[in-house]
Amino acid sequence: MDFNDTPEEAAFRARAKSWLAKHAPHHELPRGETLPDADEAARARAWMRELFDGGWSGLTFPKALGGGGLTGIEAVIFSEEESQYHLPKGPFTSIGTGMALPVIAKHGNDDQKSRFIEPTLKGETTWCQLFSEPAAGSDLAALRTKAVQADDGSGDWIVNGQKVWSSFAHLTDWGILVVRTDPTVPKHKGLTFFVVDMQTPGIEIRPIRQISGMSEFNETFLTDVRIPDANRIGAVGEGWACCMTVLMGERLGSGAHRSGIEPLLELAGKTPAGDGSTMLDNTGIRLALAEALADEQGERFFQARLRTMVSKGENPGALAGMVKLAYAGRQQKALGLAMELSGLHSIAADPTDEAIARLQYDYIYSTVMRIAGGADEVLRNQIAERVLGMPGEVRMDKDIPFEKLR
Missing domain, CATH: 1.20.140.10 (Butyryl-CoA Dehydrogenase, subunit A, domain 3)
Incomplete structure (x- = not known):
């Protein structure tokens, strides 16, 4: 590929640079200073809203879903210019825009897309990732958190288990969650993917004190957590494919x-x-x-x-x-x-x-x-x-x- 900007890309870069020069400095984090988690999260929400109001949020998502309807190259150009500023762009925002939204856009239904994409791009809905477990980190498919459908005919799922290393789970609104729904098949095939409201009864979050003195990671315990089937992303048993979509976004x-x-x-x-x-x-x-x-x-x-x-x-x-x-x-x-x-x-x-x-x-x-x-x-x-x-x-x-x- 040609890494030099075309005339159209150069014009887009100039617009991005001009807008950022006007708006980004008001949202920059103080260099060399560590803010409390809640303060950094508030700044992240404010920057996401600024991006949305300016038409620079979710650049590759369709306009009908609140995005910009632009190309991947234009998103790369804006990212390059945005990186010139010390903005609140950590896991608090990237888990939502880089992991939750791609999996919802690819595997979710129309109702889920309308419920979650625009509010996330606005900073109104924030996300954490409920994947890793004490015995399932690098080997994620070994996870043991399980979900069974309730026997009351509601179609709801009852989830029990433990997740760990959940960045900003103590401050976010929703979580992307992968659980085991069928233990009778090989480990990669028995998984199902959900989104879960982090205020749901039965969710307990315990911050992990790190050697750095910070506690942005958490243990998350789920005890008889009831999740509506409407919050299932993709088909039952399609959880591993959903995970791969999430991880590709994280790695890219x-x-x-x-x-x-x-x-x-x-x-x-x-x-x-x-x-x-x-x-x-x-x-x-x-x-x-x-x-x-x-x-x-x-x-x-x-x-x-x-x-x-x-x-x-x-x-x-x-x-x-x-x-x-x-x-x-x-x-x-x-x-x-x-x-x-x-x-x-x-x-x-x-x-x-x-x-x-x-x-x-x-x-x-x-x-x-x-x-x-x-x-x-x-x-x-x-x-x-x-x-x-x-x-x-x-x-x-x-x-x-x-x-x-x-």
């Missing part, structure tokens, strides 16, 4: 809103080397920065290529895992380089130095991305088998009913 969106190299260049340029020069004058540092920039640009262009495929109705499949795999490793490497550039100050910093505090937090958090959304090892297996055509691993549980697995 990895790293879409941040550049790790521009801040590094700035840091290297203002860090003294001790001889009157700066770290940016050091040959070894320049080589490391050049490699990091090449990695970032390569991933950016590959991501644009896959988004173009999606805009044309094509399914990138396991190719989406390559974006997430590359981003996770690149982010950790870039943040490690930032720690090295900062020297001992990055380890024993002044408690009032908010920039170093944020760097330390980001470096610790970068390890999460090697697991969240698909562990590195799992993604490498998928790429090897489904992209490169290499022999698959031996799977002893492939054709065994879930209830007979040990």
